[in-house]
Amino acid sequence: MAAGGYDFAVIGGGLVGAAIAFGLCDGKRRVALLDEGDIALRASRGNFALVWVQSKGLGMPDYAQWTRRSSDAWQGLAEQLKRETQIDVAFSRRGGFTLCLSDAELQARSEQIKRLHNQSDLPYEILDHAQTKARLPLIGPSVAGSVFCPLDAHTNSLRLLRALHLGFTRRGGSYLPHHAVTKIGDGFRLETQNGTIEALRIVLAAGLGNAALAPMVGLNAPVRPLKGEIIVTERTGPFLQHPIVNLRQTDEGGVMIGDSQEETADLRVRSGAIATMAARVLAMFPHLAALNVVRSWAALRVMTPDGFPVYQQSPTHPGAFLAICHSGVTLAAAHAQHLAPMLEAGALDPSLSSFSAKRFDVQTAA
Amino acid sequence: MFKRLPDDSRAIVRLHVDGRHIEAREGDSVAAALLAAGIVQARSTPVGNAPRGSYCMMGVCFDCLMAIDGVGSRQACLVPVREGMQVRTQHGARRLEDET
Numbered sequence: 489m490a491a492g493g494y495d496f497a498v499i500g501g502g503l504v505g506a507a508i509a510f511g512l513c514d515g516k517r518r519v520a521l522l523d524e525g526d527i528a529l530r531a532s533r534g535n536f537a538l539v540w541v542q543s544k545g546l547g548m549p550d551y552a553q554w555t556r557r558s559s560d561a562w563q564g565l566a567e568q569l570k571r572e573t574q575i576d577v578a579f580s581r582r583g584g585f586t587l588c589l590s591d592a593e594l595q596a597r598s599e600q601i602k603r604l605h606n607q608s609d610l611p612y613e614i615l616d617h618a619q620t621k622a623r624l625p626l627i628g629p630s631v632a633g634s635v636f637c638p639l640d641a642h643t644n645s646l647r648l649l650r651a652l653h654l655g656f657t658r659r660g661g662s663y664l665p666h667h668a669v670t671k672i673g674d675g676f677r678l679e680t681q682n683g684t685i686e687a688l689r690i691v692l693a694a695g696l697g698n699a700a701l702a703p704m705v706g707l708n709a710p711v712r713p714l715k716g717e718i719i720v721t722e723r724t725g726p727f728l729q730h731p732i733v734n735l736r737q738t739d740e741g742g743v744m745i746g747d748s749q750e751e752t753a754d755l756r757v758r759s760g761a762i763a764t765m766a767a768r769v770l771a772m773f774p775h776l777a778a779l780n781v782v783r784s785w786a787a788l789r790v791m792t793p794d795g796f797p798v799y800q801q802s803p804t805h806p807g808a809f810l811a812i813c814h815s816g817v818t819l820a821a822a823h824a825q826h827l828a829p830m831l832e833a834g835a836l837d838p839s840l841s842s843f844s845a846k847r848f849d850v851q852t853a854a
Numbered sequence: 855m856f857k858r859l860p861d862d863s864r865a866i867v868r869l870h871v872d873g874r875h876i877e878a879r880e881g882d883s884v885a886a887a888l889l890a891a892g893i894v895q896a897r898s899t900p901v902g903n904a905p906r907g908s909y910c911m912m913g914v915c916f917d918c919l920m921a922i923d924g925v926g927s928r929q930a931c932l933v934p935v936r937e938g939m940q941v942r943t944q945h946g947a948r949r950l951e952d953e954t
Contacts, residue, residue: 722927723900725949740901741947775950780927 494520497678497687499669502532503816504823505693506652511828513659520685521656522667529696532816534787536746537645538731539818542637545608550842551796552608558822559639565821572658575651577643578739584640584731587631587772594633601635612637626727628774642731644739645817672704689807691831695790698812706804708845711812713753713788717761718746721779735769745769755786789814799836799843856889869939878935885911885918885931896920896930900947920944924953
């Protein structure tokens with residue numbers, strides 16, 4: 489590598505970029521992590537922190553498999569981060585529930601998980617009200633039943649982001665904030681708001697920002713924002729040992745509520761979605777009505793047309809890779825432990841070939 | 855630490871704080887009554903269990919959270935005293951199961 493340049497530049501300092509950059513650092517390779525400033529759209533600071541398996545990959549077995557690989561590698565990542573940074577990311581894998589408030593909901597969820605089981609051998613249980621109550625004694629009478637998957641887990645995603653950044657710099661990586669990339673030239677020469685960075689290989693991990701960056705290296709990043717809102721309550725004593733898809737208790741005791749999806753980039757919190765989420769959660773756990781809400785916020789998921797990730801090397805600019813997903817927490821372990829070695833080797837495994845954005849290049853019927 | 859003004863002629867109100875009786879004056883906030891009685895700790899924090907006491911006295915800082923008449927996390931500086939009121943120091947995170 490030429491003096492002053494990097495072997496790798498990862499563009500995007502959120503969970504996806506930070507996990508990849510952490511995985512790329514081995515003490516010898518020169519790795520830069522280019523980030524925006526504090527006002528970046530930062531899904532990594534607004535997310536729900538599930539390491540979630542039970543709803544991922546129906547219709548794309550490779551995604552279900554990739555999610556499973558990450559889920560299985562997660563404990564190792566948590567231990568590695570603890571060792572290298574002393575930060576406990578509070579990873580807990582005791583299985584997770586989807587609670588259903590009507591028989592129709594339970595029926596629909598059950599069919600979905602059965603199809604996913606048939607497709608990808610996912611372990612699951614379908615529980616009626618009594619069976620659910622045996623495991624979650626505080627549920628309300630309107631819970632019709634639930635779907636449980638023993639692989640589901642959760643973590644503290646703010647600490648995860650911090651630990652990945654700290655681990656990255658402790659491994660010798662160069663973190664470069666205020667380096668939003670405006671142009672990518674051959675070689676690669678990255679023009680940023682704070683000067684030009686040179687790198688032999690680059691990884692586009694800039695979330696929604698990939699849409700503008702990808703065409704600079706002959707790639708296509710069809711991403712759109714999908715807004716999600718979250719409520720967090722005051723901290724309370726432990727009452728919930730398992731994450732629920734729309735509700736979880738953090739390691740510090742706060743209760744997070746949130747599963748809304750809106751097709752907008754408007755980051756304002758709206759009372760409509762918040763009220764709907766809160767009402768559903770109170771039907772699930774009526775005793776939570778006494779808790780004070782301390783904050784609510786909105787963040788933007790990074791969504792592809794089919795909801796599945798994109799991993800691809802540029803055919804026209806070899807050495808430029810694209811990584812897009814909306815599950816930066818769940819896939820953090822796969823990104824650090826499985827994707828990073830492929831990037832080092834200079835080629836994605838055949839197991840990731842179906843994640844190419846070429847899958848979107850189909851003719852639309854008139 | 856705090857002394858009442860000598861010409862305070864408001865009626866006396868009795869409350870229970872962690873089982874102990876204290877006297878307050880009608881119109882006191884719970885936080886003010888406790889400070890006047892020499893009780894400076896309102897709660898301890900949920901994560902680090904560090905002691906916290908009333909600070910801003912105007913509803914902003916949330917450091918005076920206490921269990922008042924069986925309801926946790928009430929801002930003691932915003933709740934007026936009432937005869938026979940039951941006040942408890944809130945240790946760590948609020949526990950909903952203690953409130954039923």
